[in-house]
Amino acid sequence: MPGRPRFSLVASIALVAMGALCARGQDLTTPPPSVTPGVPLTLDLSRRDLVNFLTDDKALAPYRSKTGEVAPLRDVFMLGSVKAPWAVIWDPRTCRLLGIFDLAAAEKTPESTQPPVPSTNLPDGDSGKEDNSTSAASPFLFKAEGSFPLSKTQGASDQPRYFGFRLVDGVPEFLYHCGRLAIEERIWLDEEGQVLRQRLVLKDPPKNLVFSVPKEWKDRVESSAGSWKGTDLTVPKEQAGEVILTYRLIRKETEPQPSESN
Structure with a gap:
């Protein structure tokens, strides 16, 4: 530019x-x-x-x-x-x-x-x-809160190993292993900065992918696949090859303010 x-x-x-x-x-x-x-x-x-x-x-x-x-x-x-x-x-x-x-x-x-x-x-x-x-x-x-976000996924661990990163169409993509899982993760700002997107790609995904988010963010994170139970997102194997999470950065007027612990 x-x-x-x-x-x-x-x-x-x-x-x-x-x-x-x-x-x-x-x-x-x-x-x-x-x-x-x-x-x-x-x-x-x-x-x-x-x-x-x-x-x-x-x-x-x-x-x-x-x-x-x-x-x-x-x-x-x-x-x-x-x-x-x-x-x-x-x-x-x-x-x-x-x-x-x-x-x-x-x-x-x-x-x-x-x-x-x-x-x-x-x-x-x-x-x-x-x-x-x-x-x-x-x-x-x-x-960030809690253990590694994917630690509840079958075959994962709470001690990921970083491999490297690359730029894909101008977006950083991080490569790492977590237990038996090989993961590609991209993050970028979208919609004029109103949201953050996080794209997870798993090679040979497990039976169910489980991804955890902080409690205060559960209602502000949307997923391209899967269903929520509390703060845990569960995505079945057939949809777990690629999952995109959208973090809404601009709080809606009807949403409660975060607690003072932050």
Whole structure:
């Protein structure tokens, strides 16, 4: 896209509280994705070291040392667009969507409730102070909860192994294994930034695919296949080859506000 700055996502984040999380990174600018119908946005992709902002014990488990210290997030992927106020965070260490940061909300968040500034060089095992704020104005629209989302699927485990990533039509696709499962996962912003889409492709899918989402997000996530029971989506084998989840980022006026635990 002519004249587009390569570091547009980083520049946007530097203007708000998300800049307090960043320790280092290298940016890539990608062309518009064309994976599904809609109005997908031009995406910016970067790699970052961040203070660990997770607060759920099970989600934090892979980052805790034997002495209980919480490791920082290293080389996580950050995805966003200058046309949408979101920074989407995906970690190759745990192969999962970790968070969605609301840049607009961060501008209104008091400094005392923002994540702490990390040191320039985060040492191994350094504990990123957890964001235990009880403010309802948390800039995190989404935080990962529970074990690995596919851990309840037959043949899966809660310790995925990252293989690599590639760009497909401008969209990042992450490749990893989880137990006996080989998974391809894409994430991108769509519909003018109003939704986040997550596409899962399983090679030789199991009898039933089970995918878990945070409790507060159950009513804001839609699936291209399967049925819900509580926070668990179950997709039968014949439909589990490709599943697309749609996360509605713009809350409807009739929806309740999130609890203060976020």
